[in-house]
Structures are given as C-alpha cells and as structure tokens.
C-alpha cells in the first residue's frame with residue numbers, strides 16, 4: 501500500500517516512521533510519503549489560507565494551493581482521498597478494514613477552519629473522496645486524525661502485526677468490545693486473576709471471554725449491541 505499525506509506540518513507525522521509502522525515501512529509492507537503543502541505556493545509568504553466568504557472567525561485554506569498539490573500527489577493510479585474533518589462520516593474499524601484493502605490512500609490534512617469545499621468537490625470528479633471524523637470533538641488540524649487512521653489501517657496490513665490473530669480478535673471485529681485481559685502475577689495487590697483463565701478449560705475460557713465482552717459492551721456501548729445482527733447472539737448471550 502502506498503500512503504501519501506499532504507500537510508503544512510510534515511514533521512508532525514514523524515512518529516509514523518517509528519516503532520511498528522517504521523519497521524513495516526522498512527520491510528516494504530507499505531510506503532509513506534509526507535508532502536509539505538507549501539511546496540505548491542508561489543507567493544513570497546507561501547500563503548495557504550485566506551478569509552472566509554460570508555465572514556466568520558478564522559481562515560479557510562485556499563483552493564488553488566490544494567488543487568495543485570492534489571493534482572500532483574494523486575497523479576497515477578487514482579487513490580482514495582481521505583479528508584479528516586469534525587463534520588465527516590465516523591471512522592470505524594470497518595472503514596479501517598476497507599481502507600486496508602486499497603492500493604493507494606492520500607490524506608489531506610486541513611488546518612485553520614478547514615479546506616475550501618471546492619477542493620473536495622473537484623477531487624470527487626476524479627477519485628473517491630471521504631470526509632471522515634475520528635470522534636465528536638474538535639482538533640486544531642487534521643494531522644492527529646490522520647495518524648490515528650494510518651495506524652488503524654496499517655496494523656491490518658498482512659505482515660505488519662507479529663500475530664495476525666491480534667487483529668482478528670480486535671474490539672469491534674465481532675461487533676463487541678474486548679473484555680478484560682490479565683497476565684502474571686496470579687495475585688497482584690490482593691486481586692486474583694479470574695479462576696477460569698487458569699483452568700485450562702478452553703471451552704469455558706472462550707465462553708467466559710464472550711460473556712465479559714457482551715457485558716462490557718452492554719455497559720459501555722449499548723449502541724453496538726443494538727446494531728448486532730439478531731443471529732449473532734445465542735440463547736445464552738441473551739440470558740446475560
């Protein structure tokens with residue numbers, strides 16, 4: 501997978517080159533190119549923003565600069581263009597899996613009050629464009645949102661995670677939250693690991709883990725339970 505990111509703060513994305521993702525890049529499992537938007541400015545001040553039509557606070561990012569940047573970065577095989585915004589469609593694990601199946605992703609990091617809408621409208625005539633939110637809170641720019649999405653997507657690529665089962669048993673993979681995890685010691689500050697986990701009875705362990713996942717989902721994210729297909733909860737699950 502080829503990932504391109506356009507931003508006015510390229511150094512903000514440096515952490516993506518460390519640790520697990522850095523190793524995946526070194527191993528050629530994905531490529532990551534970060535582009536400074538100011539490369540496509542021509543004025544001495546390298547301006548990327550201007551006042552909003554209709555008035556209002558803050559500044560809007562200019563369409564000319566973004567248009568030329570995306571023309572160049574998106575050239576070649578048409579990518580999926582992802583534009584983080586608080587007004588976007590919620591980013592989910594299902595979308596992370598969808599993106600992991602793409603051969604090219606381009607992320608456009610806005611700043612200020614965002615990017616002139618015509619940039620998205622124009623790009624949509626040539627490629628799939630998703631305006632995506634990573635949560636119902638407002639960040640200062642798109643860079644942190646892009647780091648969240650790149651990490652969520654990259655970890656799903658074959659070979660990136662040491663144990664592929666980790667991704668299969670993620671929270672949300674079966675529509676439920678993951679239950680609690682435990683490791684040594686057996687007792688810590690007078691708190692013991694649940695006996696079932698030390699029983700060696702894997703049928704009982706799997707049942708206990710599913711019960712914990714359903715109970716935790718019920719308590720913390722009842723909306724996920726409501727969205728589950730009826731057939732995915734058996735009689736035992738419903739009796740919880």
Ligand SMILES: Nc1cc(-c2ccc3cc[nH]c3c2)n[nH]1
Nearest residue numbers: 585586610634635639640641642
């Ligand atoms: N989910 C979420 C996205 C954002 C976001 C995304 C891009 C920009 C550009 C300027 N402010 C931004 C905020 N905040 N919260």
